[in-house]
Amino acid sequence: MEKLFYDTFVEERYRVWFATHHLDCEAYRWWVDICEDPRVDLPAITWTRFKELLLTTYFPQSAKRQMERDLRNLRQGDKTVAEYEREFSRLLHCVPFVVRDDEDRARIFEVGLRPVIFRLVQASNLSTYREVVNRALIVEKGEEIVKERDVVDRSKGKRPAAESSGQQSFRRPSKYPRG
Incomplete structure (x- = not known):
């Protein structure tokens, strides 16, 4: 929603209304319950407060x-x-x-x-x-x-660098030296 607000220049005072318009199912029912509660001062719910309420409800500790x-x-x-x-x-x-x-x-x-x-x-x-x-x-x-x-x-057919590095090759002397 915040990306949409930014992209479409939605003013702070319209953000809660705009966001709640997009709520669906259980989340919409949650918002209707808040709106119908006589103790809630709806105009006082800012975008920041709305996010807090939403996250408290749907993103528990x-x-x-x-x-x-x-x-x-x-x-x-x-x-x-x-x-x-x-x-x-x-x-x-x-x-x-x-x-x-x-x-x-x-x-x-x-x-x-x-x-x-x-x-x-x-x-x-x-x-x-x-x-x-x-x-x-x-x-x-x-x-x-x-x-x-x-x-x-x-x-x-070469040996990997990790295997060959730092190791000297020792060969046994031949059983039959060249003459």
Whole structure:
């Protein structure tokens, strides 16, 4: 609704009326009950107050706590960094009170990264969420390049760089030396 208000320049005084016009089923019944309550001063219900009433009714504390747990326990797993970031942002949008500031947001996101990516991102000691996300994307891209190189090397009969680096090749002396 707020995006629609912004896009169509709906004034503050019309927002509650406009939003309630779009309510359906149970939510509409909830609004009718509020309107019929003689103790309610309808003109005094601002857009901010309307959102508070709506969220209190349809987004109880138990749901908020569950979403907070979901956010803190979210892990990248098999998702790409971009997919993980979208899921993280979606959950965070529902429970913005979970983070104190941008750095806290960055730390919560960082902890959910795959261990290989987490180690490299954390070592960078970045302080903003955007920096952490960008570094994670870069690290992920680097992982993909290394995997592609390993596949190409294997197909050419070479040993992957990780296996051959730092190791010396020792050969046994021939049983029959050349004369």
